[in-house]
Amino acid sequence: MNDDDIQQIFFVECEESLEAAEAGLDACKAGTHDDETINAIFRAVHSIKGGAGAFGHEKLQAYTHCFENLLGEIREGKIELKPHLVDLLLLALDCLRDHVEAARGHADAPDDSDLIARLEAAQTGGDEAGPPANEASQDEATEGGQSDDFADLDALLDELTGDTGPSSAASSDTPPSDDWLVHIRAHAGAMGNGGEPLLWLRELAAMGGTCEVCHTGDIPLLHDLNVNDGYLAWTFRMPGTVSRDDVAEIFDFVGDDVALAYGADADIPPAQLSHKEVVAPPPTEPVPSETSKAKPSPSPEAPSAPAEKGPERTVPAQQGSQSVRIDLAKLDALIDGVGELVIAQAMLTQRLANEDFAHIEELALLDGLVRDVQEHAMAFRAQPISSVFGRVPRLLRELAGNTGKHVKLEVLGETTELDKTVIERLSEPMTHLIRNAVDHGIEPVEERRAAGKDPEGTLTLSAEQKAGRIVINIGDDGRGLDRDKLHAKAVSNGLVADDAQLSDEEIYQLVFAPGLSTAKQVSNISGRGVGMDVVKQNVKDLGGRITIASAPGKGTTFTLALPLTLAISDGMIVQVGDQSLVIPLTHVIESLRPQEGELKGLGTARQMLNVRGQFVPVISLGEMTGALDYETDPCAGVLVMVDSEGFGSAALLVDAITDQRQFVIKSLDAHYRSVDSVAGATILGTGQVALIVDVDYLVQSSASPAPLTEAA
Amino acid sequence: MQPLTLPSICDRAAANAIYSELCDALSATPQPVDASEVRKIGQAMLQVLVAAQRTEGGIAITAVSDDFVAATKLAGLDDVLSEETAR
Numbered sequence: 001m002n003d004d005d006i007q008q009i010f011f012v013e014c015e016e017s018l019e020a021a022e023a024g025l026d027a028c029k030a031g032t033h034d035d036e037t038i039n040a041i042f043r044a045v046h047s048i049k050g051g052a053g054a055f056g057h058e059k060l061q062a063y064t065h066c067f068e069n070l071l072g073e074i075r076e077g078k079i080e081l082k083p084h085l086v087d088l089l090l091l092a093l094d095c096l097r098d099h100v101e102a103a104r105g106h107a108d109a110p111d112d113s114d115l116i117a118r119l120e121a122a123q124t125g126g127d128e129a130g131p132p133a134n135e136a137s138q139d140e141a142t143e144g145g146q147s148d149d150f151a152d153l154d155a156l157l158d159e160l161t162g163d164t165g166p167s168s169a170a171s172s173d174t175p176p177s178d179d180w181l182v183h184i185r186a187h188a189g190a191m192g193n194g195g196e197p198l199l200w201l202r203e204l205a206a207m208g209g210t211c212e213v214c215h216t217g218d219i220p221l222l223h224d225l226n227v228n229d230g231y232l233a234w235t236f237r238m239p240g241t242v243s244r245d246d247v248a249e250i251f252d253f254v255g256d257d258v259a260l261a262y263g264a265d266a267d268i269p270p271a272q273l274s275h276k277e278v279v280a281p282p283p284t285e286p287v288p289s290e291t292s293k294a295k296p297s298p299s300p301e302a303p304s305a306p307a308e309k310g311p312e313r314t315v316p317a318q319q320g321s322q323s324v325r326i327d328l329a330k331l332d333a334l335i336d337g338v339g340e341l342v343i344a345q346a347m348l349t350q351r352l353a354n355e356d357f358a359h360i361e362e363l364a365l366l367d368g369l370v371r372d373v374q375e376h377a378m379a380f381r382a383q384p385i386s387s388v389f390g391r392v393p394r395l396l397r398e399l400a401g402n403t404g405k406h407v408k409l410e411v412l413g414e415t416t417e418l419d420k421t422v423i424e425r426l427s428e429p430m431t432h433l434i435r436n437a438v439d440h441g442i443e444p445v446e447e448r449r450a451a452g453k454d455p456e457g458t459l460t461l462s463a464e465q466k467a468g469r470i471v472i473n474i475g476d477d478g479r480g481l482d483r484d485k486l487h488a489k490a491v492s493n494g495l496v497a498d499d500a501q502l503s504d505e506e507i508y509q510l511v512f513a514p515g516l517s518t519a520k521q522v523s524n525i526s527g528r529g530v531g532m533d534v535v536k537q538n539v540k541d542l543g544g545r546i547t548i549a550s551a552p553g554k555g556t557t558f559t560l561a562l563p564l565t566l567a568i569s570d571g572m573i574v575q576v577g578d579q580s581l582v583i584p585l586t587h588v589i590e591s592l593r594p595q596e597g598e599l600k601g602l603g604t605a606r607q608m609l610n611v612r613g614q615f616v617p618v619i620s621l622g623e624m625t626g627a628l629d630y631e632t633d634p635c636a637g638v639l640v641m642v643d644s645e646g647f648g649s650a651a652l653l654v655d656a657i658t659d660q661r662q663f664v665i666k667s668l669d670a671h672y673r674s675v676d677s678v679a680g681a682t683i684l685g686t687g688q689v690a691l692i693v694d695v696d697y698l699v700q701s702s703a704s705p706a707p708l709t710e711a712a
Numbered sequence: 713m714q715p716l717t718l719p720s721i722c723d724r725a726a727a728n729a730i731y732s733e734l735c736d737a738l739s740a741t742p743q744p745v746d747a748s749e750v751r752k753i754g755q756a757m758l759q760v761l762v763a764a765q766r767t768e769g770g771i772a773i774t775a776v777s778d779d780f781v782a783a784t785k786l787a788g789l790d791d792v793l794s795e796e797t798a799r
Contacts, residue, residue, distance in 0.1 A: 211788035214792075228728075
């Protein structure tokens, strides 16, 4: 694993940390936080800072340092966490996210000068953050927190040159009786990759720790010194208000390059020196620091607080992980392999069926095992949808800034998992729907008050797994879609006939028509009529469907139904002339063989099927695909009833249904080129390539606006 | 004796450079070291200075910057590496 690989892991961990911090701040916003919530936020920001330093992202590190300083003050109770301070922290988190993106090279570093000034002001209590609980330590912390000079990698050492923060204040007080000791040994690696052990000391000092002893006994004479080795160790006295976990967190990113020991009875962790034999230095007593001389405190041997006193213990700074990170390319190769396995299994089944061995026990066993392997492999790619939902609070904050509408967020089912590819491609359409919901759906405060509603709007996001699909709802409690206005706009744009009788759902689906917007005012957020058609296309590209439910004055809910995975799906294999085709099972309602009286001619070529009183168009797949010798008489073939998104149902005429099974989706774009009405291809058990029918396209093209106009 | 001036950024690379110079410069009398330009200093350089100080002849820190003082204080080495105590 090279540095880039390690750095990529850092960025993944940044994402996790940002999510954790976001969740924590949301809890603060909701008033449901406790001390551990603040600790978690601090840890998250601190972790990012540690990695930023190790990888030389100075701007990110400088910013997180400032952010962390304020969080540290809050954690120690020196600053009260008031609502406006939570808002500031949320803004700071947004900026931190931008910094991480900049560090990844995805964007320019944000201008954080104003925000840093606000964070520092909040730390001093000089602005709206409210009066500090401890003036003295605040002043100290402020001086220590100034960090305007981070021009290079080593600039982080600037921090060392400032005041040591609360430690100074702490050292002037009588130490509480529950002080405890921590011994830190920095090994050679701690000084590499931009790391600097003195920064740890800075952190300890910021927590109120004071250096009791610097252990210099391992330092040899100059000629025997290896500059790259770590010879120094320190004993710090920490106040009882600081936990051992707090201290251990400082070393989260250090790994084996540091050794820690706790308690007065613990030995100083030994040095790990790389050079030959250390010439014994003169018998030098540990050099006491100024603090220990000026203020004789309980000796390190003296018992400290029972809670913090413990047997000698050297702990690794980082605990072993319960998970393994895998290169995505390797995972994709596994998924591809599983796809081939599914195909091979289908071919074997076909071959054995030809030999009249279709029902042997071993084949059933193999079938079960292949399905298990496939499900497990797919689970590797599954991610919780919280990674998408987690970005919404920031979006709402930005929208609140632009629109003045403050919207509450309610999230359900955020642990629902779906394929990583789906997750990645879901972000854009969801963002657009949410922007629309806030900008157009949710009314301004005055309007809501007048309507007797809560002045604060509510956006509800939910996700659940249902019938082999993931169903995501994005709902607002706004004014709802204006059915009449939509219809009028569609008529004026020539999208539908003036007197066309459309159902509510059909009218709502018009919002996805290109160029149609009923917004009174075009904003920089939405209302230009571009975007919603892209949303629909994005969802469709994911193999999903989108539906709308709306009630005037009560709000609108967009429902996205997405496949669990893009790689393997269930389908109905049908025969059309000399062609085998696959109809995705998610579209199939039923199949039937009609009686002659149930069919009605429409014009010269089109036929309609009367299904329990409702007429649906009959689409001949043979005609669409150009197959040879296909069945043209619906009464002699089979009609497969399918449901499409927004254009109703249709009956697909096929010769026969031959199978229903899992199929591996192969992109036609990648292997050939994009073809309308074809969603992809797969390999059947016979080894034959079968095209996957794009049901939505077929139904849409058969029920295009022109026929609709004619029908009306 | 020509004083050896520490650079403003005393990171590990600087420590390696100064180490060689100090090895050559140390003699029976304390080698003057000027730390007045130091803005940043890390563990590696502090180790070099302590090792030099306890080697025969030692060093004499002739001038210090505020940043140098703050860093040595933080590391608990202010008694060892100060103008007053240096030999």
